[in-house]
Amino acid sequence: MRVRPTVLLGAALLAIVTASAGCGGSGAEAGGASSFDRDDCQGGTLTVLNQGGLDEFDPARLYTSGGGALPTLVYRTLTTRQRVAGEAGNKPVPDLATDLGTPSDNAKTWKYTLKDGLKFDDGTPITSADVKYGIERSFSPDLPGGAPYLHDWLIGGEDYKGPYDGAHLKSIETPDARTIVFRLRQPHGDFPYLATATQFAPVPKAKDTGTKYTNAPVSSGPYKVEKYEPGKKLLLARNPHWSRSVDGQRLACPDRIEVTAGLDATVINQRLVSGAGADAGAITTDTPVGPEQLARLGSDQRLAKRVARGVFGETKYLAFDATKKPFDDIRVRQAFAYATNRQSVVNAVGGSSLASPATTFLPEGKAFGHRPYDHFPAGPNGNPAKAKELLAQAGHANGLTVELAFPNSDAGGYGPKVAAAVQDALKQAGVTVKQKPLGEEDYRTIAGKPATQPPLTLQSWGADWPAGGPFLIPIFDGRQILRDGGNFNLAQFDDPAVNAEIDAINQLTDPAKAAPRWGALDARIGGQALLVPLYHPRTVVLYGKDVKNAYIDQWRGWYDVSTVSVK
Structure with a gap:
């Protein structure tokens, strides 16, 4: 099993999830839910303003x-x-x-x-x-x-x-x-x-x-493609051969949906705020609120009522190659876990509205089987003294110099700003971090091949569906180590007992029985300090003043367009 990690599209903020397969904990809010009637929601045109998402x-x-x-x-x-x-x-x-x-x-x-x-x-x-x-x-x-x-x-x-x-x-x-x-x-x-x-x-x-x-x-859903310009525009009209009698999930309220891509994030948010003309019935499926709008939410109640909040099952983390020095020593990995200042990382990506500190690899949420644990408790600001103690035990009493590789863009929520926060925290523990920013394509190619993978990297993982398997298997199943590229088991971790437990859980067809097993496995692996969880992103997005039922779908962390309506 291999899963492509989430790549964030929002440029104005750093740690907001894209329209990706995922779920998470609490926080979904339905825009205009009190006045929404699913049996009387048909009509109008829904406008979608996006940066990307139409290339294919x-x-x-x-x-x-x-x-x-x-x-x-x-x-x-x-x-x-x-x-x-x-x-x-x-x-x-x-x-x-x-x-x-x-x-x-x-x-x-x-x-x-x-x-x-x-x-x-x-x-x-x-x-x-x-x-x-x-x-x-x-x-x-x-x-x-x-x-x-x-x-x-x-x-x-x-x-x-x-x-x-x-x-x-x-x-x-x-x-x-x-x-x-x-x-x-x-x-x-x-x-x-x-x-x-x-x-x-x-x-x-x-x-x-x-x-x-x-x-x-050819459409099998409630809308058919009327016009499609790759990377630019998508026009959808009703499919006359679809009805709710054969589809109990999609409400398909608007008569038409008009999608425009290739827009700047700032422009999208400005248009959603102003709500002029067709933009009164507009949403976005890939652009989080910008800094200006985020600052206004506390004082502008009318704007605050047009914000949906939620989460996506995703974790940003510090990854070790446990086969390479100095991270082949668990005491060094534990030291880095103690030294990490999660509060500074959260601040770097925009604060608690946009991110929550993480001590587990599995995100919060029953679907994942999340089990709270903190094997290396250091508080929100880290424990550099404990980190120094462990480094000394590992033979690094005089400090340590390491290189940290990461994407050269902050768009993914694990770029230069997060790297700087990690660098500052490790410095307090006597670790000198040399930054190694790489272009996204080079980064994925280099980090995805064990022979060229840097020993220390910043990473992001988002599951394709809300369960523990697509989160843990690609990262910790030893049989998923891909030597020729596309590898996500960066620790190169191969434990027969863990592999056997993965196989046993995979036989379970009841998610309620599988979920706690995934949570227990996460806690078990977490004790080996193969990575350091940093934070889980949160979603904050705007919608137009005439939009109703704009809640955050926890599977993907964005609007469920199939249930949105316009006045």
Whole structure:
């Protein structure tokens, strides 16, 4: 299993989550919820003002977090997230399928049945063959960029190259028009979560135009694509063959949705504040509030009423390569944990409104199985004295000099400002930190390969769905160490007992039983100081004065566009 880490898009603030697959703890607020009537919300045009998110719209190429909240308006999948605010929004629910799937063979086989009455935007029925074909085309080398799980999980998926040469995946069976069966290499109790990914959107083979499909995709959701200009504009109109009778999750209130990308973050927030013309019915799916607006929230009550707050399951952290000196000594790693001043890190990214200090790798939230722990208690400001004591025990009584690598941009929330805060805290413990900023592309290439990985780096991790598995497996499963690149197990940690526990939890198909096991495993691994959690981001975003039901969806940490309405 490999997961792409979250890349933040907001430039004005540092630590706000993007429209990414994720969840978190409390804090979701529904804009205008008291006057919102889901049975009387149809009409109007919803305007979406974004910095990015329109570079790709092919369901095969969209990562689980890619494209933000917009693809779910066009593409339905076997399952989807429950469209409600709060913790209940962390649950997968049936979408095209009648249920969350029937597992067998210790969760290595999953069977789904499609609902009756499903149609594409041209009126043709949606069949299991369309779902299978949509998945198969996501394996084509011509359509890269999608979530990698199916390549790893499906039998034969690692070598499959897509259907364009006539080959098909035998591990996906469609015995009839409404039934689809998946056969996996290993048990995966999280399969209902994965089935929310856009790769599970049905694609009619007769309408597939390969790399050009992104320009005119066939809709299975409440809206169809009227116009698409990559990186610039997306216009969505109602799909006449969709109805709430076959889709109990998406409200699809607006008649039209007009998305503009390529805008500056400052411009977006200024337009949302002013609310002139069409901007009164505007939201953004990738731009947090700017410093100016954040400063006004305490004194401007009218503006404060147009703010949604929430969280995404993400952790910013200090990562060690435990195979390289000096971090092959646990006492050095523990010293860095004690020396860390989390309050200074939180301040660096904008304060407590935008970040909460972290002592656990798993974010807060029942869905993750979060278990509170602090194996190296040092208070909010760190304990440099304890850190010096441990360094002396490790043979560094006269101090230590290390190099810290990090992205050269603050946009991701773990760049220069966080590096400076870490540098200052370690200095109090006698550690001299030499900064090594790198361009984002170079950073990922270098840090993702064990042979070139720096011993000490700043990192970010956000899960693709709200569960402990996609958080812990890529980072701590020893079988996920990828020598040729794309590696996220930066500690190069390989503990057979941990690997065995991961396998055991993966067989559990009940999230309520799996979650506490993931939390216990996080606490167990945390005692080895393989990384230092720094903070969990918080989301603060504006919406237009005529927008209703603009709550933060905890699965991804942004608005659920499918439930928003305009006056």
